[in-house]
Amino acid sequence: MPNNNLWNAKNAKNDEFYTQYADIEKEMNAYLEFDPDVFRGKAVLLPCDDPEWSNFTKYFAQNFERLGLAKLISTSYAPSAAMYHRQPTLWESSSPLFDPEKTTVNGKTFTLSRDVSGDGRMNVNDLEWEYLAGDGDFLSEEVTRLRDEADVIITNPPFSMFRDFLAWTVKAHKKFVIIGNMNAITYKEVFPLIKSDRMWLGATGNGSDMVFGVPPGAVVAAADKEKAARLGYVGDYTRLGNSCWFTNLDHGRRHQPLPLMTMSDNLRFSRHKEIRGKAGYMKYDNYDAIEVPFTDAIPSDYEGVMGVPISFLDKYSPEQFEVLGATQRGCHDAVPDTVKYDDYWEVRQDGSKTGSSGGKTNENANLAGNDGKKNYFINKDGRVIQSAYQRVFIGHRRPVG
Ligand SMILES: C[S@@+](CC[C@H](N)C(=O)[O-])C[C@H]1O[C@@H](n2cnc3c(N)ncnc32)[C@H](O)[C@@H]1O
Secondary structure: OOOHHHHHHHHHHHHOOEEOHHHHHHHHHHHHHHOOOOOOOOEEEEOOOOOOOOHHHHHHHHOHHHHOOOEEEEEOOHHHHHHHOOOOOHHHHOOOOOOOOHHHHOOEEEEEOOOOOOOOOOOHHHOEEEEOOOOOOOOOHHHHHHHHHOOEEEEOOOHHHHHHHHHHHHHOOOEEEEEEEHHHHHOOOOHHHHHOOOOEEOOOOOOOOEEEEOOOOOOOOHHHHHHHHHOOOOOOEEEEOOEEEEEOOOOHHHHOOOOOOOHHHHHHHOOOOOOOOOOOOOEOOOOOEEEOOOHHHOOOOOOOEEEEEHHHHHOOOOOOEEEEEEOOOOOOOOOOOOOOEOOEEEEOOOOOEEEEEEOOOOOOOOOOOOOOOEOOEEEOOOOOEEEOOOEEEEEEOOOOO
């Protein structure tokens, strides 16, 4: 039997990454550049953000007037507060609302909607708070009610609950800006949103090193600590190389077309040795598509389907391309398998076996069978199946008529 307390502690620990003010500001600036009124008159909900340590709350409270917000609501989650920030702050403990029992088990809600201090300005000093009836779980009825009231939902949600959080947000048809992990792109709950342009990557930080605060004393790999320090964050910080923003708010980056060369120019001049000097682009064995291993090697004049790295989505402009699928189960209806294998050895790009196999697997197996199980391969030499890296299928979007 797993020890639930231990498991929960581990899980919670993986969820404690605190977003830096500068990253939030950079990303919000991209939406504001595109539409200076994007937040005007809006109610913004920050559903995983205790203002005692959330820079999201700080940013939106400090910029409340400039953004023209109608209301800011921020909710905190009691279990992580109790585990990682054990002492209630002076702010809470000196308040007449303070309750020594509730402080460890009840979440809190912080609202900014009026000039409480009477200084003629709306800012962090005007935050009003109260205990929630429950622990502040975003899935609870009371936080869900706050979601329903809000126009825009913004946060870095717990990583372990990303799927639930996204589903919870999308279900309410709200605007949102949330931090996640690049790997989430190919989740079957996530990819359809990207394919149908109901969600896209944000404007900054995607897949590049982003620094996050961690609870005091948390164990951080030395390399990550160093990287964070090199970016100016010394102490309880780590860095994650594959975080990204997911949003359905528009920004200018996604309307900038990628500059591209023709296929023949790529084959002659590409900076990638995998392309330059080759006779042509590789074709998948089981998809009617070409393999494009680098986003900057997408040929401008290829009319068919192209498989590109997931990081392409950071450069994706819906006016230039359409997203057709991904090489994951359930994500490529529009790019069907042209062949499936019963018997195969799967090897990595470097030729080493992955351990995955099917049917009467052996190295001499007949690979020509249909109705097999595996579905994302390049047939390397007619005998061995080479797994391709995860790819997104795209096509050029050409003007109609
Ligand atoms: C990745 S951290 C980010 C914190 C903050 N949003 C930020 O960006 O600095 C996720 C936070 O979600 C909170 N959390 C964990 N599980 C939650 C749940 N079920 N409902 C609401 N919040 C939760 C924890 O308090 C944790 O600090």
